[in-house]
Amino acid sequence: MRNLSTRRRHPLAGFVVLLMGLVVAGGLYAAFAPRAATAEEASSRDVEAGRQLFLIGCASCHGKNASGITTKSGGNYGPSLIGVGAAAVDFQVGTGRMPLAQSGPQAPRKDPEYTAEETSQLAAYVASLAPGPAIPESEYLDWRAANTEEVREGGEFFRTNCTACHNSVGAGGALPNGRYAPSLDNTSAKHIYEAMLTGPQQMPLFSDAVITPDDKRNVIAYVKTLQQQPDYGGLAGGGLGPVVDGMFTFIIGIGALVGFAVWIGAHGARVKKQR
Ligand code: HEC
Numbered sequence: 130m131r132n133l134s135t136r137r138r139h140p141l142a143g144f145v146v147l148l149m150g151l152v153v154a155g156g157l158y159a160a161f162a163p164r165a166a167t168a169e170e171a172s173s174r175d176v177e178a179g180r181q182l183f184l185i186g187c188a189s190c191h192g193k194n195a196s197g198i199t200t201k202s203g204g205n206y207g208p209s210l211i212g213v214g215a216a217a218v219d220f221q222v223g224t225g226r227m228p229l230a231q232s233g234p235q236a237p238r239k240d241p242e243y244t245a246e247e248t249s250q251l252a253a254y255v256a257s258l259a260p261g262p263a264i265p266e267s268e269y270l271d272w273r274a275a276n277t278e279e280v281r282e283g284g285e286f287f288r289t290n291c292t293a294c295h296n297s298v299g300a301g302g303a304l305p306n307g308r309y310a311p312s313l314d315n316t317s318a319k320h321i322y323e324a325m326l327t328g329p330q331q332m333p334l335f336s337d338a339v340i341t342p343d344d345k346r347n348v349i350a351y352v353k354t355l356q357q358q359p360d361y362g363g364l365a366g367g368g369l370g371p372v373v374d375g376m377f378t379f380i381i382g383i384g385a386l387v388g389f390a391v392w393i394g395a396h397g398a399r400v401k402k403q404r
């Protein structure tokens with residue numbers, strides 16, 4: 130007993146206790162800290178491979194260090210990619226928007242030029258430069274797990290936040306200055322999530338803080354339901370419904386009748402008699 134209490138008063142005792150406290154706290158932090166959205170999991174080999182691909186395919190516009198290149202007039206050949214995150218690269222390269230083929234008002238969707246592996250290497254490289262939104266986890270992409278109620282919620286969300294640009298059935302629509310919101314007919318669950326997460330071009334950004342990953346999954350489920358919906362006869366007409374069908378019947382039907390009447394007027398039996 131005596132021995133212990135003398136030792137406790139050892140001048141270094143306080144220091145040792147502090148040190149132990151720090152080690153325990155550090156350990157706890159490492160165990161429970163939220164995973165940073167950097168390329169921590171990506172091996173350094175991926176990052177290096179991505180950097181090589183980047184230098185060949187992207188650096189001409191985005192700069193050797195991905196910090197962007199400004200034109201003499203103050204515009205951009207390619208914006209800085211520092212902090213855009215793996216999600217932005219996965220979206221842009223995965224939907225074929227990047228590498229940009231020619232400058233225009235908007236990078237169009239096309240067949241991807243890079244394999245899935247190369248795309249993830251490019252993403253790992255850009256993510257290694259600065260933290261940014263990570264590629265979404267598969268549990269939030271599993272839209273088939275959403276029940277009817279959740280799909281309905283997703284639909285409500287879609288109508289409030291997305292229809293203004295993408296139309297109520299996701300058929301897309303025009304925007305000012307030659308830009309457009311694309312059709313969502315063929316977009317994968319991952320790319321829908323990433324579009325919300327990174328807000329490409331004119332599209333607003335719906336971060337995970339604003340719309341939780343669960344809500345995003347419901348929106349995806351709704352868009353997927355739209356994609357699978359068959360057209361119930363008639364012309365799809367961009368989802369405008371019976372109005373479009375009616376209009377076509379009217380214009381083509383009445384048009385044909387008028388044309389026929391004119392023809393009769395010119396070729397009828399009486400016309401021939403008068404000649
Ligand atoms: C010909 C020039 C050009 C090339 C080559 C190019 N980009 Fe881009 N990139 C642009 C321009 C311009 C934009 C901005 C316009 C836009 O977003 O549509 C852009 C946007 C992006 C964005 C979106 C940034 C953001 O803020 O969300 C990413 C990510 C990206 N590029 C990655 C790449 C990668 C990776 C490559 C190589 C595989 C590449 N780019 C090749 C010109 C280029």
Ligand code: HEC
Binds near residue numbers: 310331
């Ligand atoms: C202000 C108009 C606007 C709103 C609102 C908007 N978007 Fe977009 N969206 C765009 C534009 C513009 C693009 C094309 C960006 C590009 O090509 O760089 C786009 C692209 C997309 C894409 C990629 C499609 C593809 O196949 O490549 C998806 C998916 C998407 N949006 C989903 C959504 C969802 C879901 C919402 C609602 C939560 C939404 N958008 C709200 C304008 C909008």
